[in-house]
Amino acid sequence: MSAMVAEEILAAEEFVPPGVGSFIYPPIFGEVTKPIVMVVLSAVIIAGYFVVTSRRLAVVPGRSQFVAESFYGIARNTMARDQIGGTEFLRYVPLILGLFSFVLVNNLFGIIPLFQFPTMSRIGFPVALALFVYVFYHYAGFRKHGFVGYFKHALFPPGAPAFVYVIIAPIEFLQKFIVQPVALAIRVFAAMFAGHLILVLFAVAAEFLLLQGGLLAVAAPLSFIVAIAFTFLEALVMVIQAYIFALLAAVFIGAAVSEEH
């Protein structure tokens, strides 16, 4: 779609770099757009994958089980167990596993042919996930420390002189109840947004140069190669962002349920 849009723009023979328009899709029906379909599809894919792979789990894993288990192990052991710890980490494994796989698949949509759009570059989706994390980690804190106990735990870290709390408590509040979840959503959104923009930019530029003909056409392959190189870089960034998102969720929960600071 965006390519078509770009083509139309290019008809004016003036290079217009891709902008926010690259992230806006016309509705297929009602308010349903391509990113919405992709998000639903990703949930179906992940749910299907884990339901199928977990159907016959053997003590000695086969090849497909090994892959599923490795992924599960990252979410369970590296994130949930190491960050939350104790025996209660098991309660949060579905959330961490879900966040990691959901963000990862939606990010990777950005470099998969036909999809070619990272859904997390539409901020509505990271916000939805951040809301989940927000509810979960504060719920975990209240559950563990009680209503007043959790506020005391979250806003008054021990070891500081009494008058310092006048400054610390508001900062902690701002940090834990506003900044952390907002930053969580924006981090993955911004990374996906910028990455996709760069990819589109070089792809569109290659096309423009090629269509212009003459000497400019010589530079087209260069632009194309850069686009491919950025695709590999993007693949790395997509995985890392998904990892960070899930890991931070685990860190927040871990901090909320920790015994002491």
Add this chain to the structure above:
Amino acid sequence: MHSLILAAEEPLPVLPVTSEIIVGAVAFALLLGVLWKFAVPRFEAMYTQRTDAIEGGLTRAREAQEAADQLKKQYEDQMADLRAQAARIRDDARAEGQQIKAELRAQAEEEAARIRLRGEEQLAAQRDQVSRQLRGEISGLSVQLAERIIGNALSDDARRSDTIDTFLSELDGLEPRRDAAPAGGPS
């Protein structure tokens, strides 16, 4: 919010679209539900099973090892017992054998002593009998000899020695023992 493609009216990308939040939340909630209900319990069950299999295997191996060690110790104890017992039996047998041998020897010696004693007694009795007999015969012969000597004229040496010779030759014919004759004879 409407998403129009017109560049002039592009909405800010940092402003979330409500429908996307709702769809994202619902999709993720459903995914979470599936993971929570199916995937995670199955994986956890498998982990438990695996831990059990590994630790159970180790425990079983350790138990088998302990049982084997115990059995071995038992056998060794038994072997030592048996060996000691065998040695004791051998010692006993040897001692008994020696005792029996000593008893037999004592018995044999006793028997031998008895036999010897009886032989000696028999010999003594025979000798007494012989000497008694001889004494009687010699006394008779002595009387005969004396009569003969007195009957003849004992004038010359030649005659006397002749007489003695005759006597002796008679004695020879009578009895092989010579030592008995001079004992009773005159000198």
